[in-house]
Amino acid sequence: MEEIRKDNTEEKILEAARTVFTKKGMDGARMQEIADEAGINKALLHYYFRSKQKLFEAIFSHVFKQIFPDIRSFIQAQKPIEEKIKIFSARYMELLMLNPYLPAFLLRELQRDPEFLASVIKSQGVNPGELLTMLKAEMGSGQIKNMDPRELLINLLSLIIFPVAAGPLLQIMFFGDDPDAYNEFLTRRKETIATFILHSILVK
Amino acid sequence: MEEIRKDNTEEKILEAARTVFTKKGMDGARMQEIADEAGINKALLHYYFRSKQKLFEAIFSHVFKQIFPDIRSFIQAQKPIEEKIKIFSARYMELLMLNPYLPAFLLRELQRDPEFLASVIKSQGVNPGELLTMLKAEMGSGQIKNMDPRELLINLLSLIIFPVAAGPLLQIMFFGDDPDAYNEFLTRRKETIATFILHSILVK
DNA sequence: GTCTATATGGCGATAGAC
DNA sequence: GTCTATCGCCATATAGAC
Structure with a gap:
């Protein structure tokens, strides 16, 4: 049962965050890099997910489910x-x-x-x-x-x-x-x- | 052939750095934490090893040899x-x-x-x-x-x-x-x- | 919702006294 | 060699215009 990846901003952020976090880890990842990868700016990341920690937790849970x-x-x-x-x-x-x-x-x-x-x-x-x-x-x-x-x-x-x-x-x-x-x-x-x-x- | 761990500052730094780096990784480790673990201050870390990167490389090589x-x-x-x-x-x-x-x-x-x-x-x-x-x-x-x-x-x-x-x-x-x-x-x-x-x- | 600009704090690194 | 004090940067997070 695959989730449909919509072309909205939230999905773009999640995909970008997944890419950066899985490669660099929580400590090595930069919000700027995630924003670049998603083609938006940093402020928008915080608008959708309050903090880096919250964003990370969303990614981690998703990855955990996958593995x-x-x-x-x-x-x-x-x-x-x-x-x-x-x-x-x-x-x-x-x-x-x-x-x-x-x-x-x-x-x-x-x-x-x-x-x-x-x-x-x-x-x-x-x-x-x-x-x-x-x-x-x-x-x-x-x-x-x-x-x-x-x-x-x-x-x-x-x-x-x-x-x-x-x-x-x-x-x-x-x-x-x-x-x-x-x-x-x-x-x-x-x-x-x-x-x-x-x-x-x-x-x- | 075990190296003798001398009780001098350099050895204390290496041991502290090993503890912190292996647990937290390069990105997660903090020079302050290494200094605390070694019982010295940050400045001394830079006196013995020019930078965090150099200190990390010393630890990594040592650990690599061990494993x-x-x-x-x-x-x-x-x-x-x-x-x-x-x-x-x-x-x-x-x-x-x-x-x-x-x-x-x-x-x-x-x-x-x-x-x-x-x-x-x-x-x-x-x-x-x-x-x-x-x-x-x-x-x-x-x-x-x-x-x-x-x-x-x-x-x-x-x-x-x-x-x-x-x-x-x-x-x-x-x-x-x-x-x-x-x-x-x-x-x-x-x-x-x-x-x-x-x-x-x-x-x- | 999305942006620019900026506040705030923390960290690596250095200056300089002792 | 060892310390305190501080510089300068960079990263997260927020304010506020549009």
Whole structure:
């Protein structure tokens, strides 16, 4: 259910703020730069959003919603666990490759203001419980090895998110600073991550 | 080979700057806060390090050296690959658990100024080539499955680094915001990461 | 709603006494 | 080497015309 981005000023501000904040972070972003990006002036930013903090919070909540999307749309309940993990990896990698700044942005800001993070989590009702219950059920039915489902989920998230978050570094160190080569590597991972995980958890 | 931290002013500044910079980042850090942490005044910071930028660069280089430590001290050449991976995981996790701010700090700053990052990498002569060659040799001798050694290494780093970098978030979402529970989880990973990896790559 | 002009505060950096 | 006092700039935020 995609929101329709209207061509009004508020939407232009939100899009500009998203661009600048995710790249520079709260501390590094400048209201002037956001205004330039939106093609307006600083005063108008304060007219629509009272302060930089308020504007940031709007962006953060939106980004958070995006990076913790509705899990049910990823994982259809009737498919076998192999399929679920394959689909989840591929879709999530695609999402991050389209928004490569998001992971590092989130990691940065959750360290800067953990209390605000906690409030966002609460207000948005993120419930990993459902996902963990599904994994536990798969373990109970003998499809995959018995383990702490949190560990499995965190392993999966690590393999997907870290290579994007650390992209600039890994690209330089392992791929001769060639963006195309690194993007190909990330694209391959859409499949290899699932393979890698499944080799570890499938009951032989 | 640990440097002896002398009790002189320069060392006090470096330690204070490290504390503040790794927690707040370059943009969020304040010279006043560093001075307070060091028990001196702002002017003295500029006396020892000309500018905030210079002080930051000193800290960044030091931290970078720490997080890309001499690999040879981790991995003794005569041991089997299973042992090498176990030792590497455990030692690296210990290092990060003692310095939980480092991963997020590095991820933040490498995005802020990729060119400075590249210059640090060059000047410090980081050579993952040696490590990749070792992995490739293990594959050639049939110990582990044939794959892109970069993929294996990046998977290993992902599983180690991400859970620390995203610690504050994962702790809230999966561990009832209990720091002790989360630390126990990380401690368990010192072993489970190696197990997880080895299940995927060992030739049966 | 949108703009220009300006107030207000904070921060990096320096001057200069000791 | 270490301090106090201060400069000068820049960023957020507001006042007020249109």
